[in-house]
Amino acid sequence: METLDAPVPEVRSESEPALVEELGQNADEIVVKVDELEKRLNEVEQFYSKTNKKQSNASKGSSAGKDNDKDKQLPSFKRRQLDASRREAAAAKRMQDLMRQLSAILRQHIMGHKWAGPFMQPVDVVGLGLHDYYEIIEKPMDFSTIKNKMEAKDGSGYKNVREICADVRLIFKNAMKYNDERNDVHVMAKTLLAKFEEKWLLLLPKVDEEEERRKKEEAEAQLDIQLAQEVSHAKMAKELNTELDVIGKRLEKMRETVLRNCRVRFRKMSTEEKKALMTVLTQLSPDDLNKALLIVAENNPSFQATGQEVDLDIDAQSESTLWKLKFFVKDLLQSQGKSPTSIGGNTTTTTVNHNNNQNKRKRETNDAPAKPSQKKNKKPS
Template identity: 45%
Template sequence: MLESKVIEVEQFYQSTDVQNNDCKTKGRKNPLTGSKKPLQHASEEITCHVSKIITEITRHEYAWPFLEPVDVKGLKLYDYYEPMDFSIIKRKMNAKDGSGYKNVREIYADVRLIFNNAMTYNDETHDVHQMAEILLDEFEKKWSHLLPKLTKLEAELSKETHENLNKKLAQEATYANMTMKLSDELSKADMALKNLKSLMIAKCRKLSSLEKSLLAADITKLSPDNLHKALEIVNENNPNFQFSREDVTLDLDSQEKEVIANIEEEKKSDVKRRRMM
C-alpha cells in the first residue's frame, strides 16, 4: 500500500516535469486528430475568418504599397521604429516554431500598424496616405463583423482557463499533502526498521567455526552487486577495511555482530531474489 502511494506520487511529478519540458522545447503542438473540443473548433473558425479578411485586403487594388517592407534607408525614414507589412504578417501567421501570433488580436494590431505608419509618414494629400485610409476603413468594417464572435470566444476561453487552473492547483495541493503524509509514514517505517535491526543484533550470538565457514562460502556466491553491498557494510563499521581492491581479505572473527547480521541479511535477500527470477 505504501509502495503504491510512493509510485503514484513519483509518476505525478514526473509527468508534470515532462509536460513543462514539452512546453519549453516544442512550442506549439500539432492539433490532435479526431473530434475537437467546441472552443478549439470556434478558435480555428475565427482564425480562418481573419485569414480570409487578410487575403481580401491584400487583393485590393490599393494594397500593393503595403505588401512588402518599406525601404526605410532609401526614403530616409530614420525615425521609422516599427516597420510592418503584409509579408511579415503572413510569415508570422504561418510560423510553426512558436514565434508566430498567439492570438488574432495581435494580427489586428499589426494590420492597423501598417496603415497607421503609412498615414503618419505620408501627407494627407499623398496617394499612399489615402490608400491606407481606405484600406483601414475596409479592414475595420470586416473586423467589426467578427468582433462579437471573438469577444464571446475570449470570455469562454478565459472561463475554461480559470477552471483548468483551479483543477491543476487542487491536484497539486492533493499530491503535496500526500507527499507530506508519505514522508511521515516513511520516517516511521525507517525508525521501526532501525529498532527491529537493533533488536535483531542484540539477540545475535557469536558464530561457530562451522557457521563461519558456511557464511564465508556463501559470501563468495553472492552476485557482484550484492557482494559489493556486503563489503560496503563491513566498510561502514571498519573504515580501514579496503574493499575496492581486486583481492579482498575478510576476517570474520574481527567483525562486529552487527556486521555479521547485516551480511547474513544481505545473503538471504540475494537468495530470495534468485528464486524469484
C-alpha cells in the first residue's frame, strides 16, 4: 500500500521555497547578462550600420576590390599599427624641423632687425598710458611670448609651423591696428611684416609638402582605425554568439527543471496517497491543522476553514492543493524528527485507532464533572 512518503519520480531534494529562490536567482543573473549583451549587440549593429552606409556610397565596381584588399590587410593589422606609430613619430620630427627653420628665419631676419625692439616684449600698457589698448586689441602678442611657447615642454606649445606664423603676423597687425599710419611703430611693423612674408614664401613649399604628406598618412591611419574597429566588432559578434548559446542552454535547463517539477507536483494523486494524506491530517496538532486548512482555503475560495467542525472532502480538492498539502505535512514531520513512513501503513487501521482515541476522549468527558465549554477544535471529517 502506498504511504505518504511513497517515492515520487524526479522529485528534488530541496523544498519548494529553495527551488523558487534558486530559479529566481538564475533568472536575475540571466536578465543582467542579457542587458549587457543587448548593449554590446546595439554597439555592433550601429557600427555595421555606419559601415554599410559608407560602403553604399562607393561604386559597385570598386566595392569587391576593396573587400578583397581589406581581407588582405587584416592579417597584417599589427604590422600596420606599428607602421602608423612610426609614421606619427616621423611626422612630428619633420614638423619640429620646420619650426626650427622658421625660428632661424625669425632670429636672423626679423628679431635681429634694428626695428624689432618695440615688438620683443609685451606692450607696457600702464607705463605708456594706453588706457584704450585692450579695447582695441583683442589678443596681444610679442616675440618673447612666441619664444616661450616654442620652448614649452608641457604640451602647451605650438603643434605646427602655421601656428607660429599666425602669431608673428598678429604682432605686426596689432601694432598697425592700434597706431596711426604715420606713427613710427606702424611703419616699422608694416616693414617687418613684409620682410617676414617674403621669407615665409621661401619656406612655404616645404610646409605645403609636409601638410599634403600628413593628409595621406592620416587617411591611412583612419583606414587602420576602421580595420581595427571591424576586427574588434567581429570578435565581439563572435563572443556574443557564444554567450547567447550559453544563456540558451541555461534557459533550457531552467525550463526542464520547471517542467519536471510541474509534472511531479501536478500529476494525479492516487487514491492510496489521498488516504495516507488524510490519515496524517487527522493526527496534526490544532495549530498545524489550521495551517493545512489555510492551504486549502488559498486554493479554494469557497472553502470555509472556520467553525467547530470542518468538512474536508479530499477527493474534491485540486491536484495542486493535494500536492501542497503533501509537501506541507512531509516537511512538517521531517522538522519534528518523525519519519513520514511511520504515519502511513494501513489507512483502515489508522482510522480505527483515531476513532477509538476519539471515543475514549468522549468517555472521559462523560465521567468527569461538568466543566465550562471547551475551545472549539477543527478536524477534517
